[in-house]
Amino acid sequence: MRSALIVLILLFAVSRGFAFETGNEFLKECEPGTTKAFSQLTDEEKLLGGACATYLRGFVGGIRVGEVRTGTKMVCSPAGVEVLQAMKISVKWMNEHTEELDRPAVELIFRSLADAFPCAKTAPPRQEDREKQNPLL
Numbered sequence: 001m002r003s004a005l006i007v008l009i010l011l012f013a014v015s016r017g018f019a020f021e022t023g024n025e026f027l028k029e030c031e032p033g034t035t036k037a038f039s040q041l042t043d044e045e046k047l048l049g050g051a052c053a054t055y056l057r058g059f060v061g062g063i064r065v066g067e068v069r070t071g072t073k074m075v076c077s078p079a080g081v082e083v084l085q086a087m088k089i090s091v092k093w094m095n096e097h098t099e100e101l102d103r104p105a106v107e108l109i110f111r112s113l114a115d116a117f118p119c120a121k122t123a124p125p126r127q128e129d130r131e132k133q134n135p136l137l
Helices: 002-014 023-035 043-070 083-096 105-116 127-133
Strands: none
Touching: 023 043, 023 083, 023 105, 043 083, 043 105, 083 105
8 A cells, every 4th residue: 555655646746737735735725615615716716626626636546546556445435426525525634633734635635535435454364264275374
């Protein structure tokens, strides 16, 4: 999973047209687009909201690339999750974890989505099953 996160960070470093260094920056610039009706947003908030949506869309694409590259599912969101929903999840998570807002935005966004859409962990094989597979254990 660590190598997948590194792949994601590298993807963003290469394509940094518009990026958020920290959770503080992400929250400041993206929260209005998740809490106000579109008609209530200022022109600047509309622009930032569009940038946030584009950023999240690319971020999720990067997660999917990392999953393919590593063969490990990292975020198990159901089909049909929209970008605005992902933005709202990230904003809510960051508001609930304000002590971490100085950390890199990519890390916090990833954690928020992984928390919201965890992948089922397979239980380790029971001792009896391992012994049947390898009697030397």
